[in-house]
Amino acid sequence: MRLGLTAAFALAASPLFAQGEEVTIRGEIIDTWCYFSGVMGGPEAVQGTSHHTCAIWCSAGGIPVGLLGDDGTVYMILSINGDDQSASGQTQLELASHEVTAQGRLFARDGLNYLVIDAVLEDHGITNINHVDFGVIPGFAIPNPEG
C-alpha cells in the first residue's frame, strides 16, 4: 500500500507532469468564449470563415484562443513560439481561424487542456470554408459596403 501511495504522489509531482506531455496537434485556432458559451450559436458556426472576423475581434480583445484539434478537443493556448502574450497578443491574432500543425507541451488541469506551443510546424491557412453553410457569425461582422 505504501508503495502504491508513493507511486501516486510521485506521478502527480513528477518532472514529466510539470513539463507537460510532448505533442503534435493539427487544428484550427479558435475564439474559445464563443465556442464554449454558445453565445453566438452552435460550435460548428463559431469557427472557420464564418466566424473569422469575430475570431479576430475576440483575440484582439483578450479572450483566450484555443486550438480546436481534428478530434474535436479544445486546447487552451498559453504561448506560441515563446510569445507569452496570450491576452491580445500579435502572434495569436495573425493566426485567427488558421489551421496549423503545432508542436508543444500539453497540460491537463481541472477539466481543461492547456497547450504551450513551442513551434508552429506548418500554417495551412484558413481551410474551414463554412460561410457557405452559416453565412457570417455574428451577422453584423461584415458591415454593409454601401453604408
Place this chain on the structure above:
Amino acid sequence: MLRYLIPAVMLAAPAMAQDAPDFSATSEARSWNLAFEEPARFEAEVVDMLCEVAGDCDNACATGRQLGLLRAADGVLTYPNKNAQGIFTGAAVDLHPFCGMQVEVDGLLIDDDFVGAINVYLVQRIRTVGAEEWTRANGWTDNWAELNPEEAELDGRWYRNDPRVMAEINGEGYLGTGESWQEAWDLTR
C-alpha cells in the same frame, strides 16, 4: 500494483469523491441566458496561467498574459475567458491589478462537457478578500482607449477602429480568405 495505485489516487484527490461546493447561493451575478451558465461567487487567488499550469513564471503577472482564479474552497483552477462587457473582451485586463492577491469574484461559471468547457468563467465583479467595494470587470475598453487615443475618438465601437484588427481585415478580408469587402458581403447574404 494497479489495485494499490487506483485507491491511492482516490485518496490523493478527495475532492473527486465529493460533490462540488455550491458557489451560487450568495451570487448576485447577472444572467447572460447561456445554456450552461451557473452563477458563482467565490474566493480565489489570481494566478498567472502560464506559471500556474506550465511552471513558466519568469514573467508571471506581466501585462498581456492570461490570468486564472485558483479557488480557495477546493483548489480548482477556473479560467476567466470573459469580462462583464458585452462582447469580444476578455478578463485579463480587469484581473491584472489583483494578480497574486486573494480576491472574491462574482460571475458565471460555464460547464459544458459537450464542447469541453469545464471551469470556464465570466467575471462580473472583483474585490480583494475583506474589502467592501467591488470593482466591475468592465475595464477593457477604457484600457484600449488609453492605448489608442486617436482611434478612440472615431465613431463606432473599438473593434471597428482597432488598428491591429483593421490590418488583419484589410490584409485577408472579413472571411480571411482574400475576398474584397463587397465580395464577402455578397457571399454571406
